[in-house]
Amino acid sequence: MSDKRKIIIDTDPGQDDAVAILLALASPELDVLGLTAVAGNVPLHLTEKNAMKICELAGKPDTKVFAGAVRPLVRQLVTAEEVHGKTGLNGPDLPEPTMKLQEQHAVDFIIETIMREQPATVTLCPLGPLTNIALAISREPRIAPRIQEIVLMGGGLFEGGNVTPTAEFNIYVDPHAADIVMKCGAPIVMMPLDVTHQALTTAKRIAALRALGTRVGVATAELLEFFERFDEDKYGTDGGPLHDPCVIAYLLKPELFKGRFINVSIETASELTMGMTVADWWGVTKREKNATYMRHVDHEGFYTLLTERLARLP
Numbered sequence: 001m002s003d004k005r006k007i008i009i010d011t012d013p014g015q016d017d018a019v020a021i022l023l024a025l026a027s028p029e030l031d032v033l034g035l036t037a038v039a040g041n042v043p044l045h046l047t048e049k050n051a052m053k054i055c056e057l058a059g060k061p062d063t064k065v066f067a068g069a070v071r072p073l074v075r076q077l078v079t080a081e082e083v084h085g086k087t088g089l090n091g092p093d094l095p096e097p098t099m100k101l102q103e104q105h106a107v108d109f110i111i112e113t114i115m116r117e118q119p120a121t122v123t124l125c126p127l128g129p130l131t132n133i134a135l136a137i138s139r140e141p142r143i144a145p146r147i148q149e150i151v152l153m154g155g156g157l158f159e160g161g162n163v164t165p166t167a168e169f170n171i172y173v174d175p176h177a178a179d180i181v182m183k184c185g186a187p188i189v190m191m192p193l194d195v196t197h198q199a200l201t202t203a204k205r206i207a208a209l210r211a212l213g214t215r216v217g218v219a220t221a222e223l224l225e226f227f228e229r230f231d232e233d234k235y236g237t238d239g240g241p242l243h244d245p246c247v248i249a250y251l252l253k254p255e256l257f258k259g260r261f262i263n264v265s266i267e268t269a270s271e272l273t274m275g276m277t278v279a280d281w282w283g284v285t286k287r288e289k290n291a292t293y294m295r296h297v298d299h300e301g302f303y304t305l306l307t308e309r310l311a312r313l314p
């Protein structure tokens with residue numbers, strides 16, 4: 001029996017999703033059971049294709065990619081082409097994928113895998129809106145107590161929001177799904193903007209990735225150069241936040257992150273604050289604790305890990 005940690009990456013690539021996928025595929029401690037695509041940064045027909053492009057870039061065309069939900073549970077889909085470009089993966093010139101999408105629906109794959117594997121041996125890594133995960137939990141509630149951990153990118157408290165003053169993109173796009181996931185009872189670790197805004201893609205860090213001289217190193221530098229231009233203007237920083245790879249880095253080196261086990265509830269009623277992660281950092285309510293909410297990352301250690309791992313890919 002393999003002692004690799006089994007993960008399913010639920011994703012809406014997205015340049016930062018792409019780097020997270022590359023980091024996972026480069027890491028021998030992880031067994032990537034499948035990638036499940038969801039509509040988010042761009043529509044589903046692009047996120048599913050982008051997921052396959054990244055597997056081929058990594059030289060791992062045998063990775064299973066499944067298509068999931070085309071739209072959020074209740075609200076209309078909101079996309080983010082202004083950040084990610086028209087394809088969602090603007091930057092490098094990646095070839096059209098030749099690998100095929102799996103026929104099974106992403107939600108069925110998630111349910112079947114968690115019910116088949118031993119309890120507490122499959123970790124979910126959501127990097128986009130939580131639609132697929134919420135659908136799986138709603139269709140088969142018996143999966144919730146069998147999930148080892150849900151390590152997700154989403155939310156923000158001290159940094160505020162990035163799509164509205166109070167909401168982070170992944171939660172904003174499908175707040176009803178996020179609400180279901182936050183209440184499901186499985187162990188949850190959150191990587192909010194409070195963490196990811198510390199992990200900046202500075203010019204020096206991108207140069208180190210490019211200097212790997214490999215196909216993946218150069219493509220990653222190009223992805224990040226495209227991705228950061230929007231956030232550099234917005235935040236006035238050297239580089240932009242690298243969100244989704246924080247999830248995978250946590251699986252590899254949890255000691256890079258610091259946070260607190262608190263209650264996090266999702267706003268689903270007010271249009272003004274829709275999708276806000278109401279995080280009880282100071283413990284001022286009696287609401288039950290449901291998530292480890294990260295607040296700090298050792299960003300030097302994070303980029304050292306990322307660069308060292310990506311160097312292992314072609």
Ligand code: BDR
Nearest residue numbers: 014016017127169170243
């Ligand atoms: C999140 O939104 C997306 O644009 C990124 O891929 C990341 O998952 C950051 O708010």
Ligand code: CA
Nearest residue numbers: 014017127128
């Ligand atoms: Ca994402």
